[in-house]
Amino acid sequence: MRSPFTQLVCLATVAIGTLSSFKALNFFGSDPRADEDHSQMIAEELPHARPPRGVPLTITEGTWLRAPGEEWIIQQNELARKQGLEPRFTEDPSAADGEGAWIDSTGFIQKRYDEEEDFWAYWQWVGPAQLTRGRRDFVQFCSSCHGLDGDGYGRSGQWLRPSPRDFRQTNFKFTKVLANLPTDDALKRLIKRGLDGTPMLPWDLSDEQITDIVQYIKSLSPEGMGWRDPFTGIGSIVEAGENPWAGRENFAIKHGEKVYHGVAQCMLCHPGYVNPRDLPGLLDQPEDTVYRENLYLPVLKDSEYEVLGEKVKILPPDFTFHTIRSGQTPQDLYETIASGIKGTAMPAWKGSLSEEDLWALAYYVQDLVEEYKDKPAERRGLMERLREGL
Amino acid sequence: MNRINSLLAGVLSSRWMKALAVVGMAGVAEAQGGNRWAPFPPASDFGHRFSELFWLITILCSISMVIVVLLLLIPLLRDRARPGHKANYDHGSSLHDKRLTAVISLATFIVLDAWVLAIAMKDLREAYWNMPEVDQAETYPIEVLGQQWAWHFRGPGLDGEFGTPDDILEMNQLTIPKGRPVSFQMTSKDVIHSLFLPEMRTKKDVNPGSINKTWFKPIEAGEFTILCAELCGYAHYQMFGNLTVMEQEDFDEWEESASLLGIAAYDPEDEEAQWAWEWEE
Amino acid sequence: MSGQHIHAEPTNFFRKHVFSVDHKVIAKQFLWFGLIWLGIGGVMAMMIRWQLANPGEPVPVIGSMLFPRTNGVLDPATYNTLFTMHGTIMIFLGLTPLMIGAIGNWSIPLMIGARDMIFPLLNCLSFWAMFLGGAVGFISLFVPLGATEAGWTGYPTLSTTINGVGSGETLWAIAVFLIGASSIMGGINYMTTVIRLRAPGMTWQRLPLTVWGIFLTSVLNVLFVPVIGSAMLLLIMDRVFGTTFFIPASIMQGAGGGDPILYQHLFWIFGHPEVYILILPAWGIIGDLLSFFSRKPAFGYRAQVGAMVAVTLLSAVVYGHHMFTTGLSAMLGESFMLLTMIISVPAEILFFNWLHTLWKGNLRLTTPMLFSMGVIFVFGLGGLTGIYLATIGTDIFLHDTYFVVGHFHLTMAASALFATFAGIYFWFPKMFAREMNEFLGKTHFWFTVIPLVTVFCLMFVMGYAGMPRRYYDHTSAEYLRSLQHLNKYATHAAFLLGAAQLVFVYNFIRSRWWGKPASQNPWEVGTLDWTMETPVPHYNFKEIPEVFTGPHEFSNPDIPDGKDWISMTEKLKA
């Protein structure tokens, strides 16, 4: 027991023993602990304080989803004919054992929903391989904001307004379709184009990847909703048609101003861009008409979007200040106005307004953006005019 | 030494530098038809310090490099192996050689490194790390929240306090007044980002879990660039924004509008949207 | 020395060529392994350059084969993977095995007069651990959700599950861990060998500089690679077991969670010595080669060794200059700036001595000599540009721009690579008993050095103009669009540089099997490795030689027979 090593070990043992007994006797006194301790609280309260683990990546079962409508089937057939191939789908209702199913030449079945008389819904089979590919791309590219389960609440999605889409709510804002749900092409266009002024970027992904992601996103609809609901309408992007104001843009802007503040009553939610004193003259209304207070500010509106179970409110944009999400050309604006923004206070105006009025509105809004946005001096002039005499 | 220092510093910061800058930036840029070989001119009050130090180091390094190349070339041309030619037998271990080694390396160190070091220290103390006090009325504070792949900026609004309804929220766009120090506190939701303002000659990492601070004082109004300089994943290259520096009067009007729109957008029930933190002094 | 036994040469194929414990076979294994990975990393670099010059266009020739899903276009995720793996491969699987594995294994026992490494089995294990690491790294490229995308530095939280839940990043960390284990094994082996197995008379002051360089590298390997090993373990635990070492719980306060900055400290405590791990052998090799081919003693041998030792010591305390923009305190920042500047003193001593070695020499401009002089040139460029990055005032702007890319490619990559090439050209006749073609070698040199300097000097311009690194597409932001022309020039030069390496591949393969048989001492130098017969016999030395002179006694007037060199085993006159 005389070697230095042994002595050292003995010393260490004694030291440990002493320290341990001190500790056991609470010799060092109680911990100087603060009254409030955030450390555990934060960790447990925040839904995304913990890193994700064990995320399933493989989908073993395919699913039936609403096909993007009869048009899609005709389109597919035409495409095939153009390439000199046999059309993929038969249009013979007596096919498939007389059940009236639509069968493609590879045995690909388009079911017909015949629960109700005269009601047709076309279904599309999405196989597990494609869903798995889509799932993986979704997890890799989309999940940081939209969440690993597509619940719109990924780690980067928290605190984010406007909040990322929860795909289980099957509600899409900027798809520019009249029906409830967009076609695949509309969704693909949106992903490729992105939404200005938000972290939804234009995605540099290949067509194939985006197709897979779109199929996966569709498959996130709960049973009986969205793409699993036979009754929802699926439509393609609103056709802009012929521009009635071509060559007369200045008149369009003038007319648009009237429509904006008059027929369409846009200023009920969006700001008005004319001083309330001048409005009666512009709209041929009685001098004593009363407009809403603070007409130069937009009004916060309810929406159908939920974040963590709570409905969020959405502020209609002030075109001279906020960034327009989905394009600033008259064409883009026409599409947005005509189709409305799903789930928000913005209705689809197509049908309610004439084509001329719609185009005029688009020109007017574009003019507002061009004239005032990011131009502090001009905007200051405008705001002074608007607030005059208030 | 002090005189030489001030003399050279004077030369570097004055006409000489400007001439160089003209050749280096505008001249080449024009000649290349919009293609540039240099950064845009600085727009912050300490931006010129970068260029001065950069060109000082460049001149010193160029001299050193020329010496090295000469010392490579001369033996290459003069001392090539040929019949009858013999190398000089020299271990370089005499006292003289040792002294020479020490003198030359120390001299190089003093001329090259110590000089640069002294200027850099001065710059750091006077500019980069000389954070303005926020309670000074003129300092404009900004809270930055980085995320994959966007920048969120929160201005205090009219009441000058964070976490109130009139806060100004911007995304990928930052609007600040000219001629006032702008003070940043920054953090990130998810991964590390880095706020890079090339025209302001400043950069600071935006780390999750802690708050980082930086500042600068814009001295020119206009539109500038915000980039992310730290790899942050898939769309790192798309994480850029726009910095608008406004004249004070334009800014006042803008701040009022933005603040009012902030109030209009304020939803007291939506606590999630209020991510501001208390400004750290 | 009776400690080193001679065992019979194994006759079994596996024991002889695959799981051999002979340092010469292991050196060759490392050589082939490193060259293959260097090729893979090089192809990755070419794809990166293609994407930068022609964003979004399909990669020619190999693109549609490698990326069928995008018709040959690199998507941003793949691009991130490519530059991450390019860095990892070049550092851990290219230069490390070539420089330390191949040249170290080959030269240490031969140059110090030993029959083998002191722990032959550990040596074998070292190679196979690295092989396994390489295999895991390779597999990580093909797992679902993509390979690693977090850069070779793997900063959390980007490298944790917050950014991606795929297994690519985990496999990458495991690969780095395995390669680190291999480096530690090698390091322990080299250190012990140099300390214990030097031939009689081979004092520390007669040790060739190559051995000095590799010895000091081994010290760094043994001390600092464990740091990255532990950091990788913590990262793997974060990814696999859900611990939170590097993941903050909340964005506002750090309380309750980990700290991503901690990883940066750990990484650079390793990462900065890693730079010297790669450059110290290079310095050693060229210190020797410049002397050998100038037919002059290495000028200031002790000063050179002293400078290398000083760098080894200093390398541990300067790592903070990688983190000037992360929010270091002012005090730390200034200290690290000062310390970093101080490291330039030993570098200056080395430069001074190298250049003085050449002065009034009798220069034989062979390929290894050209590459050695090339190291002086590119390391000069790289080292001097280090001053910009050590100075916080300029680093704030230049950090994470292409300036940094240019700088570390010239110092760590180009210098180390040039020294590796010099070493390969130099030892090839001894390794494979055949000579490499000198003309092709010189062609290789000139077509490497010119485009290389062009590429990386253009990167200095890009960085100065404010172009951030690791961008998939520099045309996306308005600010960078006017710099795209620089990218095009750099890409052209890079392709030329890539093409020049084909000359080396051709030369290497042709010389390996069909080259002219080499004589025993084609370079006429006196170190122990060149005084034994070619090819080197099993267990190197039948009799352990005794050393009487230093390694660099060239043109000594006391050399007998009128030669200008003398073997270390011979005695000088008088």
Next chain:
Amino acid sequence: MNVSSAATSTLSKEEVRTRVDVTLGMIFFIGSWTMAFGTLFLSFLVLRQRVGVWPPEGIVLPSFPLATVATLILVASSLGLHRAVRAWDAKGGGGEREQASSAQRDWAVGVGLGFAFAVLQALLWADLLAAGRFPSSGLYESLFYGLTWVHAAHVVIGLLALLWAWIGLSSGRYGPNRLSTVSNIVIFWHFVDVVWIVLYLGFFVF
């Protein structure tokens, strides 16, 4: 100290040389591993510093008495192995029967206590897991599990090496040269011991 004690014993010159070679390698290895565990412990200190209150309020801590007992057991195990190796060294491997038998008893006790430590370590984890604290539960758990896992991996390797050495010893195959392997395994075990003491101090005492 193993080197010096070997040098003063009856070993031949070549045996001493081999012992020095191998022990030098072992010392470098330990130095390297000290850096590895130093890194882990540095992380521990840094992260602990970030949390104002340590250990965090309101969590279940691993059992202190259990850990103390484990520490003492590990120290005793090291001690036993050290005595055994010293005795063998003094005899140059072979030697008189009674000396060898007392050394063998020390050895057996050392290895046995090593296994006892492993069991206690497992109990520590089981205890904590039963209380519902997992590696992903929080920072304290991250650190505790993470660091003890790495240490436990070394305990397992050490125990396997000790067993392997024991088999060799009991079959009488170990002469003086092979004894250096045994002494190195024991040095490794001492290192494992020291690391545990540091962990113990960090987690349970300070």
